[in-house]
Amino acid sequence: MHLTATALVLTALPHGEHGAVVRFLTPADGMHAGYVRGGRSRKIRPVLQPGNAVAVELRSRIDTQLAAATVELVTSRAGLAFDRLTAAITEYLATLTAAVLDEGTPAPRLHAALDALLDAMAAGTSPEQAAAGVARYELLLLAERGFGLDLDSCAATGAREDLIYVSPKSAQAVSAGAGAPYAAKLLPLPALLRDPRAAADWPDIAAALRTTGWFLERDLLTGAAASLRPARARLVALIDATGITTVAPQDAPG
Template sequence: MDLDTPAIVAAVLPHGEHGAVVRFLTESDGLVAGYVPGGRSRALRPALQPGNGVAVRLRGRAASQLASAAVELVRARTVLATGRVSAAALDWLCALTATALSEATPSPRLYVALDGLLDAMTFAEDASQWLPGVVRYELLLLAELGFGLDLTACVATGATTDLAFVSPKSSQAVSRGAGSPYATKLLPLPAFLLGNHPASAADLADGLRTTGWFLERDVLIGRAASLIPARQRFVGMA
């Protein structure tokens, strides 16, 4: 590996006495891992916080060996760890990204979306300004992993208006008229996921319920099931 690129710190694991194995989300190469010598030192620890934007240089002699990484802090987002809601969201977003994605699989849309969302979280005056973005990021991640929802038209009638539900079986939208008799068996589809609409607290709860259902069915399985408590903590504070 020979890579110089902007990246987002997704996960940091102690390694040896002073080093750290770090997973970075990059725009061009997706999720990549590297060993940072001295990564637990006082000098580097502030840079290697999940969510931070960094410039990373990865060098590896063989594909079977963990690359060595040199890191320079570009955008500090440690302020997010000081708020209850933002800290829970940061933990969840970074853990989901680091665990759900396959390494070295480019996903530029996810990188751009996460980078923008973390910036919004850093500079927003109120969590309500960025919480809908978490739901949209979860939807995008589902799509990037091949589990995307089709919210363009009603699966039953083909209607493209008054979409109000999502079918758990087909992962497709359902119109209010077609879905109302079966509402208890369907998932909610809040309007903010269909366009530039404001999201109320109830809308946000509905969005998180729907993305959470699909995440737990399709993504948070096997070893990734260990992330469910992190999402539950975030949802409980959102």
């Protein structure tokens, strides 16, 4: 294998005394792992931080051999580490992607979505938009892994309007009228999961993360990937706390 690409760093794990096994997400060739010689050195370790964009070259003589990788920094997202929310989002999404993607399967939409969210956070997007980006990315990741939600029409009536629920069994949208008798058993469907241009407020973000989280835990965070459930729970708690502290000053009496 010989692959040269601009890629996002997902994870970097120590290997041996000085090296690191790194998982990269490329635009056209999906996720690939490689051994970076000296990956734990002071010079290279900052390059291998999750979320960074790097120029990577991967070489291996046979397909079953871990590729040797050389890297050069293209875009640093080091600034994201100085904010608690953006640091947690970056680490979680990078680790989640590495845990559930099949190696070598092209995922250009995932690469584009993750790169765009990282760019937006680095540019100073609002906490609401960053948190909404987590739910939207999780929704896309489910679709890329074959567990996409059908949010275009009502599972019961076929209607395309007034869709406010999701069936936890069929993963299909349900309209307000059809779902009213079963509301307690249905998941919420906020507009931000159906429309990437929809405004995102904190109650809608919490609702979206509840829905994507239910399907993630059912379909993707199983087996070895189940170890990510506590990390996701911590991120959701941080997002909830951020929403409370952001809204509270506005609601406080003068």
